[in-house]
Amino acid sequence: MGFFSSLKGQLGRDTGRLISNKVYGNRHATKYQRVDNSKNIAKNIKLEQKYELELLEKEKNNEIDFLKKKEEIKNIQEKKAFVDQNLKKIIGMKIPNSKDGIIENLHSLSVEITSNKWKDSDDEINKISNIYTDALFKKYEQHLVTLKSKFPNAIEIQYFDKQSKTYQKQAFFQKYxxxxxxxxxxxxxxxxxxxxxxxxxxxxxxxxxxxxxxxxxx
CATH class of the missing domain: 1.20.5 (Single alpha-helices involved in coiled-coils or other helix-helix interfaces)
Structure with missing residues (x-):
């Protein structure tokens, strides 16, 4: 009798507690329910914090990508401006009539080509840079052809001709x-x-x- 009475009493208390929780809500809920709710609230807070951190990280990455793209566009524009400005100078360069004048220009063009070597064509900035170097080499060849035709016995022809072949190889291998x-x-x-x-x-x-x-x- 003692065991069944105790069980009956416990069932009565549990039933009453359940009804009380349903009727009065959290304000009169038992400590067990409050513990469960606290765990759920803490779990939800952690999930919200994790979600907010993910959003902040995503926004930060987007901002970094935007700044990189902006910097890349700026660099491209600066390179275009540099090439456009210097292309005009190269195109406008006149081939002298004298042997010494041609040789002097060939040396200057050679230095400029060496300072602005060809680069891999897969990069946009490199493509723009290669336009300028191509123009330098073309002007170099024009001077060399003139030197050969006007002064065929000039001993400098061999040197500049060798340099021309070297530049041709560099242009091909560096670009591709x-x-x-x-x-x-x-x-x-x-x-x-x-x-x-x-x-x-x-x-x-x-x-x-x-x-x-x-x-x-x-």
Missing amino acids: KLAIIAIPFIIFIVWGITSGYFERSDKETHQRNNELIDKIFK
Whole structure:
């Protein structure tokens, strides 16, 4: 009787507590419910804080990307202004009639080309910069052709001719170096696929691994 009376009393108290919680809400709720609500509130606060931090981080990254883009546009505009201004000078450069004048200009153009070497064409700023260097080299060649035609016996021709060939190689390799580096890998991949090399390599590797495992466990 004592056990059943105690159980009955506990059920009565639990039922009463449930009804009280439903009727009066949190104000008269038991301490157990208040603990659960506190946990839920703390959990929600953490979730809200995490969400707000994610939003702030996203806004910060967007702002950084915007500033980078703005800086890139500024650099492109400055490079365009530099190239446009100096292109006019190069285009307007007259080829002297004297041998010494031509040679002097060739030396000046050579220094300018060396100071503004060709760069990889994949970058937008580099493309703009290469326009200026191309113009320098074209003017260099015009002077060299004039030197050869007017003064064919000039001993300086050999030197400037050699420099011209060097610049041609630099222009090609610097502009397209990424493509040149990638071509051998592309050829190797195509050859490997068509010849079945990769498939054979996989089989050989698998076979060697099996042989090694057999040796270990024998």
